[in-house]
Amino acid sequence: MRRWPEYVQIKEVGPRDGLQNEKKRVLTKDKITWINKLSESGISEIEYSSFVHPKWVPQLSDAHEVGKSIKRHPHVRYSALVPNMKGLELALDAGIDGASVFMSASESHNKNNINKSIAETYPVLKEVIVEAKAAGKHVTAYVSTVFDCPFEGSISPDQVVAVCDRLLEFGADDISLGDTLGTAVPSQVEALLDEVLRRYPKDKIIMHYHDTRGMAIANIMTSLEYGVTRFDSSIGGLGGCPYAPGAAGNVATNDILYLLHGLGIKTGIDEKKVDEAALYIQKKLGKTLPSKSLAYASAQQ
Amino acid sequence: MRRWPEYVQIKEVGPRDGLQNEKKRVLTKDKITWINKLSESGISEIEYSSFVHPKWVPQLSDAHEVGKSIKRHPHVRYSALVPNMKGLELALDAGIDGASVFMSASESHNKNNINKSIAETYPVLKEVIVEAKAAGKHVTAYVSTVFDCPFEGSISPDQVVAVCDRLLEFGADDISLGDTLGTAVPSQVEALLDEVLRRYPKDKIIMHYHDTRGMAIANIMTSLEYGVTRFDSSIGGLGGCPYAPGAAGNVATNDILYLLHGLGIKTGIDEKKVDEAALYIQKKLGKTLPSKSLAYASAQQ
Numbered sequence: 001m002r003r004w005p006e007y008v009q010i011k012e013v014g015p016r017d018g019l020q021n022e023k024k025r026v027l028t029k030d031k032i033t034w035i036n037k038l039s040e041s042g043i044s045e046i047e048y049s050s051f052v053h054p055k056w057v058p059q060l061s062d063a064h065e066v067g068k069s070i071k072r073h074p075h076v077r078y079s080a081l082v083p084n085m086k087g088l089e090l091a092l093d094a095g096i097d098g099a100s101v102f103m104s105a106s107e108s109h110n111k112n113n114i115n116k117s118i119a120e121t122y123p124v125l126k127e128v129i130v131e132a133k134a135a136g137k138h139v140t141a142y143v144s145t146v147f148d149c150p151f152e153g154s155i156s157p158d159q160v161v162a163v164c165d166r167l168l169e170f171g172a173d174d175i176s177l178g179d180t181l182g183t184a185v186p187s188q189v190e191a192l193l194d195e196v197l198r199r200y201p202k203d204k205i206i207m208h209y210h211d212t213r214g215m216a217i218a219n220i221m222t223s224l225e226y227g228v229t230r231f232d233s234s235i236g237g238l239g240g241c242p243y244a245p246g247a248a249g250n251v252a253t254n255d256i257l258y259l260l261h262g263l264g265i266k267t268g269i270d271e272k273k274v275d276e277a278a279l280y281i282q283k284k285l286g287k288t289l290p291s292k293s294l295a296y297a298s299a300q301q
Numbered sequence: 302m303r304r305w306p307e308y309v310q311i312k313e314v315g316p317r318d319g320l321q322n323e324k325k326r327v328l329t330k331d332k333i334t335w336i337n338k339l340s341e342s343g344i345s346e347i348e349y350s351s352f353v354h355p356k357w358v359p360q361l362s363d364a365h366e367v368g369k370s371i372k373r374h375p376h377v378r379y380s381a382l383v384p385n386m387k388g389l390e391l392a393l394d395a396g397i398d399g400a401s402v403f404m405s406a407s408e409s410h411n412k413n414n415i416n417k418s419i420a421e422t423y424p425v426l427k428e429v430i431v432e433a434k435a436a437g438k439h440v441t442a443y444v445s446t447v448f449d450c451p452f453e454g455s456i457s458p459d460q461v462v463a464v465c466d467r468l469l470e471f472g473a474d475d476i477s478l479g480d481t482l483g484t485a486v487p488s489q490v491e492a493l494l495d496e497v498l499r500r501y502p503k504d505k506i507i508m509h510y511h512d513t514r515g516m517a518i519a520n521i522m523t524s525l526e527y528g529v530t531r532f533d534s535s536i537g538g539l540g541g542c543p544y545a546p547g548a549a550g551n552v553a554t555n556d557i558l559y560l561l562h563g564l565g566i567k568t569g570i571d572e573k574k575v576d577e578a579a580l581y582i583q584k585k586l587g588k589t590l591p592s593k594s595l596a597y598a599s600a601q602q
Binding site: 182187188211212220222244258262264290291293299300 | 522
């Protein structure tokens with residue numbers, strides 16, 4: 001029998017990565033109620049919103065109000081996506097515990113997403129990381145399209161670690177590696193983790209899977225076999241794929257918890273409370289979320 | 302890097318295990334068109350219907366007519382579920398290439414499903430197996446609830462191999478081990494395969510996963526690591542769970558093909574043709590099938 005880690009840490013990204021891909025606007029007061037429910041589940045980190053310009057993500061234009069209004073649970077780190085110094089100022093004023101910066105391992109995806117080359121992005125993120133650290137905040141750096149890019153195709157592990165090297169050098173506490181397209185299969189995960197874990201300590205690496213092709217849970221299994229102990233997930237599988245309307249979003253928190261607890265891995269999270277919070281937002285969005293574990297749990301009720 | 306098998310054989314069970322859990326009746330002529338599409342995909346076996354009494358599965362009451370009317374592709378084995386001698390006679394008359402018998406590894410699930418104890422089931426299946434083999438047909442024996450039973454909970458590998466021993470002794474060519482509830486996680490798969498593959502040659506073992514909790518692809522990965530090369534799947538993830546209305550059914554052929562081809566494993570199957578056949582039946586059923594790979598493929602069109 002193989003060995004798994006004893007404890008795995010989940011970061012809930014539904015209120016940010018999930019919601020930013022949902023068309024239907026959720027009321028600010030409902031987001032607050034929902035995040036407060038999530039806070040009670042035992043989860044240790046919630047990425048609750050994004051401070052990118054409201055023009056880009058209107059769904060999250062209430063980031064400041066949400067940050068000011070949620071009830072802070074003492075055991076939860078509340079973080080938010082921050083694209084630049086302007087966003088960081090607003091986020092600090094809203095009282096974030098953690099700032100998440102982001103860029104892509106793919107030159108053309110970065111250009112398309114941030115409208116800058118990778119070289120032009122570094123100084124912007126460096127300034128944000130340095131300032132956030134100076135303000136005593138935790139900083140996570142998201143690196144997206146670490147396996148496949150919608151414009152360039154396959155991305156080599158060398159490209160990924162080149163970006164990680166710089167972000168860690170700027171002072172990021174950890175790196176979240178994103179299968180943004182949700183196209184990776186376990187052999188690709190192995191090829192990347194062979195490089196990444198040779199280079200960085202395990203606890204600095206977070207795997208961030210999308211379930212576009214239904215491969216996320218298998219990719220998480222492979223990551224666990226490599227000793228990875230940190231994952232991002234989205235409640236109910238909330239969200240979607242900007243390149244394929246109607247396709248699935250982030251891996252569902254409900255599904256990853258079913259896997260981890262089934263393997264006997266501790267997370268500190270109460271699955272039932274996560275299901276309740278998922279059913280709450282499912283009702284507000286008026287659509288069935290893609291999590292299979294959630295569908296099962298709600299059919300049983 | 303781990304090694305995977307070079308070639309994996311998929312049996313399409315959508316027209317039987319998938320459809321039997323769908324409420325909306327599909328017209329006989331549409332089933333025939335659909336199975337003919339599947340036959341063109343390169344798949345090597347299709348379980349096209351069931352010869353259980355029509356009272357139990359009205360959806361499949363046209364098994365004989367379907368069997369007589371489908372266009373037989375020379376490279377496809379057409380099999381059907383057969384509960385007893387009466388069913389076998391009808392199935393032979395309809396021209397099956399293979400007969401599938403079935404029972405449960407759990408005493409109470411067997412009683413609930415077949416209305417017989419395990420001991421009472423053996424002579425019935427023995428007679429069918431012997432007759433089907435005498436008629437020159439391939440015989441697969443399904444063993445259900447090999448991990449968890451809705452009535453008894455956890456099923457031990459010992460219980461499973463006790464049933465497999467008898468079925469192979471009666472002359473079954475191979476055994477399909479079913480995660481009927483779709484609740485297993487990879488550690489359970491390991492515990493079972495440790496026992497099963499110590500006892501029987503790999504090519505006699507087929508793994509049959511349901512995706513109720515979203516674990517099927519991860520369980521297939523684990524099975525591949527154990528060297529399993531045969532799987533059952535259902536196009537589009539057609540079907541459902543009788544114990545949780547609305548929950549997912551068999552693992553989707555589309556998703557398993559995405560995994561296998563992504564790992565560089567050959568199947569001989571054309572994914573595009575499988576997607577087309579899945580979209581055909583999705584339209585006839587008037588509902589979105591659960592396969593994430595299919596959702597992605599159809600959103601891209």
